[in-house]
Amino acid sequence: MIPILENxxxxxxxxxxxxxxxxxxxxxxxxxxxxxxxxxxxxxxxxYFVNSGILxxxxxxxxxxxxxxHFACEGWWxxxxxxxxxxxxxxxxxxxxxxxxxxxxxxxxxxQLYLEIPKLERFFRILSENSLVAHQERLLDxxxxxxxxxxxxxxxxxxSLIQRLPQKHIASYIGITPEFFSKMKARLLKK
Amino acid sequence: MIPILENxxxxxxxxxxxxxxxxxxxxxxxxxxxxxxxxxxxxxxxxYFVNSGILxxxxxxxxxxxxxxHFACEGWWxxxxxxxxxxxxxxxxxxxxxxxxxxxxxxxxxxQLYLEIPKLERFFRILSENSLVAHQERLLDxxxxxxxxxxxxxxxxxxSLIQRLPQKHIASYIGITPEFFSKMKARLLKK
DNA sequence: CGTCTATTTGAATGTACTCAAAAGCGGTGG
DNA sequence: CCACCGCTTTTGAGTACATTCAAATAGACG
Numbered sequence: 098m099i100p101i102l103e104n105x106x107x108x109x110x111x112x113x114x115x116x117x118x119x120x121x122x123x124x125x126x127x128x129x130x131x132x133x134x135x136x137x138x139x140x141x142x143x144x145y146f147v148n149s150g151i152l153x154x155x156x157x158x159x160x161x162x163x164x165x166x167h168f169a170c171e172g173w174w175x176x177x178x179x180x181x182x183x184x185x186x187x188x189x190x191x192x193x194x195x196x197x198x199x200x201x202x203x204x205x206x207x208x209q210l211y212l213e214i215p216k217l218e219r220f221f222r223i224l225s226e227n228s229l230v231a232h233q234e235r236l237l238d239x240x241x242x243x244x245x246x247x248x249x250x251x252x253x254x255x256x257s258l259i260q261r262l263p264q265k266h267i268a269s270y271i272g273i274t275p276e277f278f279s280k281m282k283a284r285l286l287k288k
Numbered sequence: 289m290i291p292i293l294e295n296x297x298x299x300x301x302x303x304x305x306x307x308x309x310x311x312x313x314x315x316x317x318x319x320x321x322x323x324x325x326x327x328x329x330x331x332x333x334x335x336y337f338v339n340s341g342i343l344x345x346x347x348x349x350x351x352x353x354x355x356x357x358h359f360a361c362e363g364w365w366x367x368x369x370x371x372x373x374x375x376x377x378x379x380x381x382x383x384x385x386x387x388x389x390x391x392x393x394x395x396x397x398x399x400q401l402y403l404e405i406p407k408l409e410r411f412f413r414i415l416s417e418n419s420l421v422a423h424q425e426r427l428l429d430x431x432x433x434x435x436x437x438x439x440x441x442x443x444x445x446x447x448s449l450i451q452r453l454p455q456k457h458i459a460s461y462i463g464i465t466p467e468f469f470s471k472m473k474a475r476l477l478k479k
Numbered sequence: 480c481g482t483c484t485a486t487t488t489g490a491a492t493g494t495a496c497t498c499a500a501a502a503g504c505g506g507t508g509g
Numbered sequence: 510c511c512a513c514c515g516c517t518t519t520t521g522a523g524t525a526c527a528t529t530c531a532a533a534t535a536g537a538c539g
Binding site: 263264265275276278279280282283 | 484485486487488
C-alpha cells in the first residue's frame with residue numbers, strides 16, 4: 098500500500114477512482130542528505146510528505162542561530178505553512194537530514210483536489226487541527242518545563258526518531274544550545 | 289451584520305439559507321468576568337467565538353503556575369482544541385477576563401454542519417491553518433527571542449488588546465513571571 | 480589520512496526565577 | 510464617602526538555569 102494513501106485513509110475514505118486522481122496530482126522525488134528543498138525568502142510551492150528518511154524545517158535569526166520548528170520522518174507531513182497558504186516569502190528552510198523519498202503536492206494541484214475531492218478538505222482540516230494541538234502542547238511545554246523535562250518528554254514521545262538525529266538538532270528543537278545539551282546529557286547519564 | 293457570519297464570510301460565502309441553518313445551531317451567552325467556561329479535566333463540549341469582551345485559555349502545572357496559551361477578544365475563536373477534537377479530558381481552562389458575549393458551537397452541531405454545509409469544512413480548515421501558522425511563529429519566537437523582544441513584538445501585533453489586559457496575564461503569555469515583567473517594563477520605560 | 484563538523488569540557492556571564500516585603504489599586508460594605 | 514480587604518504591581522537580594530566564548534577531543538566522510 099502506498100504510504101500517503103494509507104495516511105489519508107486514517108481520516109477519510111477515498112474510492113479507487115479518487116485515489117487514482119490523487120496519485121496523478123503528486124510527484125515523488127528522492128533527495129540526498131543536506132539537500133535544501135526550500136530556502137527562507139522563497140515562496141513555498143509544495144507541501145511535503147515523507148516516505149522515507151528525515152526532513153527538518155527551521156528558521157535562522159541574525160544569520161547565526163538555527164531554530165528547528167519541526168522534524169518529519171516516515172509518514173509525516175512538513176512544509177512552510179505560512180508561505181504555502183499566503184503565497185508570500187517565508188522564513189523557513191526545509192532540509193533533508195537523512196536521505197529521503199518525498200511526496201510533493203503543489204499548491205495548485207492541492208486547490209484542484211479540494212474541488213474534485215471535497216473529502217480532502219476534511220482530511221487536511223483534521224491534519225491541521227492535529228498539528229495545531231501538537232504545537233499548542235509544545236508551546237505550553239516551552240513555557241512551563243525546563244530543558245531537561247522537555248528533552249525527557251521528547252524522548253518518550255519519539256524514541257526511535259531521537260536516535261536518528263544529531264544532537265545539535267535535538268538541542269535546537271528543545272530550544273537550547275548544543276553545549277548546554279551536552280552538559281545536560283552528561284548529568285542525566287550519571288543518574 | 290452578525291459578527292460570526294462576517295467572520296465566516298472572510299473565507300467562504302454562505303447562502304442566506306445556509307446562514308439561517310448555521311445560526312440555528314449556535315448559542316449566544318453572556319458571562320461575567322472571572323467566569324470559567326471550561327475546567328481542566330473536563331471534556332470540551334464547545335468551541336467559542338467572542339462577540340465582545342475577552343477570554344483566555346491557560347494551563348496550570350504543579351497546581352501553581354498558570355501559563356496562558358491564548359487570548360481572544362472580539363472576532364476571535366477560542367477553545368481547548370485537543371479536548372474538543374479528541375473528546376477526552378483536556379488540560380486547559382477557559383476563563384473570562386472581561387465581561388463577554390460569546391457564541392458557542394457544540395461538537396455535535398459542528399459535525400452536523402460539516403455534513404449539511406460542506407463549505408464550513410473549508411472554513412474551519414482555513415481557520416486551523418491560520419491558527420497553526422500563528423502558533424508556529426510564536427513557538428519560534430519563544431525559541432529565538434528574549435522576553436523583552438517577545439513583549440515588544442506582542443505590543444506591535446495587538447496594541448489595543450494589551451491595554452485591556454492585567455500585566456500578570458501578559459507576563460504569563462510571553463512566558464515570564466509577573467515580577468520579572470515588572471522589572472523589564474521599568475527598564476523599557478527608562479529608554 | 481586529513482579535513483571538517485560535531486561533541487565535550489570549563490570558566491565567566493547573563494537572563495530570568497524565587498522568596499520576601501512593601502506599595503499601589505480597586506471594589507465592596509458599612 | 511471612606512475604610513478596609515484582597516489582589517496586583519513594584520522592588521531588592523540571592524539563586525538557578527542556560528548562554529557565550531574558547532579550546533580540546535571525538536567522529537564522519539571523502
